[in-house]
Amino acid sequence: MTDLTRLTAAETAEKIASGEVTAVAVTEAHLARIEAVDEKVHAFLHVDREGALAQARRVDEKRASGEKLGPLAGVPLALKDIFTTKGIPTTVGSKILEGWIPPYDATVTRRLKEADIVILGKTNMDEFAMGSSTENSAYGPTGNPWDLTRIPGGSGGGSSAAIASYEAPLAIGTDTGGSIRQPAAVTGTVGVKPTYGGVSRYGMVAFSSSLDQGGPCARTVLDAALLHEAIAGHDPLDSTSIDAPVPSVVEAARNGDVKGMRVGVVKEFAGEGYQAGVMQRFDESVELLRELGAEVVEISCPSFDKALAAYYLIAPSECSSNLARFDAMRYGLRVGDDGTKSAEDVTALTREAGFGDEVKRRVILGTYALSSGYYDAYYGSAQKVRTLIKRDFERAFESVDVLISPTTPTTAFPIGERSDDPMAMYLADLCTIPTNMAGNAAMSLPCGLAPEDGLPVGLQIIAPAMADDRLYRVGAAVEAAFEARWGHPLLEEAPSL
C-alpha cells in the first residue's frame, strides 16, 4: 500500500477527491508518523489530534454528500505556532504565552479551515520568530531531519522540519528576515515569502510589523503554489493587506518555463563567508538556467551590504513596541502576583521570567534605537537604507525578470555552534533580508547537496512585488530540470528517521 505521508499535497488532494483514500486515513497516517518520529525531530509544540480528525471527517462527509471541495481538501498541514488558533494553544515559542488559549482565529487559520485543510498542530519556532535555528524556542530545539544534531533553520524550523520528515506535506511559516526561506534551504524543501501584504497578518503574532509576512512551506513548487493561493488575498482586518487580485501562482507552477527570461545574479551575495559547496551548487543552478533558455546576467545591488545592519535596527525597534503588550495584565504568564507587589513589579518580573535572552536582547536594542536623541541616527538611518535597498531592486528589475542568489551562505550548522554568537547567527539571513526590507517576493527551493557535508543547499529566486507568479514559473522549471537530473526529489536522499 502507498505510504500516504510520502505523497505530495496535490497528489493527496487528488486521491481524496477521487475517493481513492479518505481524508481521515490521510490524517491518521500523518498522526502516526508524528507519533513515530516527532520525539526525535521535535517539530511540533502541540498536536491537535482530535481537531484534525474532526476536520478530516467533515471533509469526507462533504465529499460523500457531493459538496464541492477545495483544491487542497483533506490535506494535512503543520501551522507555525505564531498564528492564533481559537481554542488551541498558541505560544509563539515563548514561556510568556505558555497556556494561552486564543479566543480567535488568525485570518490564515480561518482560510485554511475554509479551504478544508486539516491542521495537525502547531510547530516549533524561535521565540517570537527571533532566530535562525529554532534554538531560541522556550520549548527546546528542533532537529534537522537530514541530521538531527543540526539546526533546521529558523525561525520556522518546526514547519520545515515537519515537511522534511514527512510529518505533513504542507506547512505555514512566517518570514521577517528569512524565517521561511532559510529553513526551507537547510531542510531541502520549498518555502515562499509572498509580497508584503499578500497574506493577511491578522492573528499572526507580530515580531516586526513592517517586515513580517506569512507564507507557504511545501516539498514541491506546485504544492507551495496551491497553499499560497489558499491563504493569500485581501483581508479587511489587515490595513496593510493588498487589495488586488492574487497573482496566478498555481497556473505559473503548472507551467514552469524560463525560456527568454532574464535572470540576474546578485553580485554582492558571494565571497567571504559563503561555503564552497553552497557556491558550487549555486553556480550549477546558474548554468542550468542558461541551459533552460534563460539569459543570465550579473547585477549589482550595492545597498544590500547594509541590509543586515539596518534590519537589526528596524526589526528590534518594532519588536520593542510590539512585545510591550506582554505585561501580565490580560493574558499569558503572570509572575510574582502575591498580593504585595505593584502592577509594575509584576509586569517586570513576568517579562524577566517569560522572555528568553534573544528576545530581551532585541527589545533592549530596539528600545535604545527609538530613544529620543538616538532615533534619527539609528531608526531614521535604517529607514533610509531601506529606501536605498528598494531602489536597488527597482533598478535591477528594470533589466531582469527575477534575481537569484544562494538562500543562505552555509548549510545547516550543528545545534549549539552559533548560539553564543549572535552576529554569526544573524549572518544566516544575509541573503534573505533585503527582500523583507523592500517588501517584494522570494522563494527558496533545493538545488542539491553540498559535496563537503552532504546537506541541502537552497537557491533563492527573488521577484518584484506583486509578481509572485514569476517565482513559481522559474521555480517549477528549475525543480523539474533538477529532478530529471537527480532522478528523484532531493528529499529522497535524506536518511530515514
Next chain:
Amino acid sequence: MTVTDLVSYDDALATYDPVMGLEVHVELGTKTKMFCGCSTELKQDANSQTCPTCLGLPGALPVVNEIGVESAIKIGLALHCEIAEWCRFARKNYFYPDMPKNFQTSQYDEPIAYNGYLDVQLEDGEVFRVEIERAHMEEDTGKSTHVGGATGRIHGASHSLLDYNRAGIPLIEIVTKPIEGAGERAPEVAKAYVAELRELIKALGVSEARMEQGQMRCDVNLSLRPKGAEKFGTRSETKNVNSLRSVERAARFEIQRHAAVLSSGGTIVQETRHFHEEDGSTTAGRIKDNAEDYRYFPEPDLVPVAPAREWVEKLRAELPELPRVRRNRLREEWGVTEHDMQSILNAGAVDPIVQTIDAGAPADQARKWWMGELARRANEGGVDLAALPITPAQVARVCALVAEGSLNDKLARQTIEGVLAGEGSPDEVVAARGLAVVSDEGALGTAVDEAIAANAAIADKIRAGKIAAAGALVGAVMKATRGQADAARVRELILERLGAEG
C-alpha cells in the same frame, strides 16, 4: 502649598505675564471605535465592548475608522487648519495597565490638521484669536478603578479593576499655540476658548462634547514670565480640568501659585498637576523630566492617511455656520446686547430660542420665555434647559395663544406650568385647567359695571379726562375675574362706558 500662600491675583498680574497652552481631548461620537468594530456606547458592563484588537491580544491588528478621520478633518477645517495631504499614525510607547498594547496609537509629527485659529468672544464682546498648533487623531485608554484606598487614587489602594470598554474610542486632541498677550484676562480667555470649542464640536455634529461625561477634557498648561520678558517661564500642566468654570479657576490658581513661587525666589518645576473641584486648587502629580521618552515611531500596522483633496473640499463646503458667527447673526436679528447674548449662551438657550422662532413665535417672546420662566425652572430643577419637558413648538404655541388674545401673560405662565407638569399640550392644559381668557362680553360688562360702581371717585377722574387712572379699574376687573380677562379689552370697555377716549 496651601491656598493662603498664594499671591493675590492683581499682584501676580502686576509683575507677571501669563502664557497658556490648552490641550483639549474630544471623544468622537462615532458608532464604533477608532481601530476596531466595537461599540462606543457608554455605561455598559465592564469589558463587554471589547475585541482582540482593542484588548491588544497577540496578533490582532487595527484598521482606521473612516468616520473618525472625517470628523478630524471637519474639526480641522472649522479651526481654519491646513489638512495634511499625507500623514501617518505613530505609536506613543509607555507602560500603563489600562493601555492594552502599552502603546497609544496616536499621531506625532504628522498631524492630520495644523496651523489654524479659533476666534473667541469674551463677555464684553472683545474677540481674542487663539492660534491652533494642531489637531490630531488618537485612541482613548481603558479605565482603571483603584479599590481599597481612601481617595480613589492608586496610592493606598489594595487592587485595581480594569475596564477596556473605553480603550480605542476615537479622540481628537486639539493643541493651541502658546496663548500670549491675554494678561489678566488669561483665565477668561481659557474658559471662552474651551466654551467656543465645545460649541464648535457640537455644531459639527462630531461629538456631544459633554464635559461632565468626560467626552471633552482639558489640560491647562501655564507659565509666567516677568512683564516685558520674551522667554517663556517653566510651565505646569494641570490635567483633566473638566468644566468651563474649572478651566478658568485652574488658570487663575496657577497664575497665583506660580507668582508666589517666583516672587519668593523659587523655581517652578515642570510637572503635571491635579485640579481639585472642591476648592479650585491644584496639587503636584508626576514630575516631568527626561525619563519621559515615548519613543514615537510611525505605526507600521496602519497605512498612511491621504485624504483626497476633493473629499476635503466637499467637507469644507458642508461645514455649518460657525457658532460665533451664528451667535453674532442671531444677536443682531434679535436685537439684544452682547451681555444678554452671553447670558442666553450660558443658559444653553440659543437653540431652544431659534427653534421656538422657527415654530412661529416672535423673537422677543421666544427669548422672554426661555430666559425667564423656563430658565428659572431649569435652574431650580438643576437640569439643562433643553432637558425640560417642553418643546420649542409648545412654547411657540403658548406665544400664539397670547398673540390671539386667548391667554394673557399670567395664564400663559400657568399653561407652561401645566405642560411642564406633564398635563399635556398647551391646548390641553388650557382646556383642562379652564385657563382661557374671559371674553364673554356679557360677563365682562357686568364686572366692568361693578368695578365702576364700586370706585365712583376714580370713575369721575376718568370721565374728567384722566385716562391714566383707568389702570386702577382694570386691576379691579382683573381681580374680579381672577385674571382670566383680556386686560386690553377690559380697558377698552371701561373707557367706552365712561365716555373717555383711549
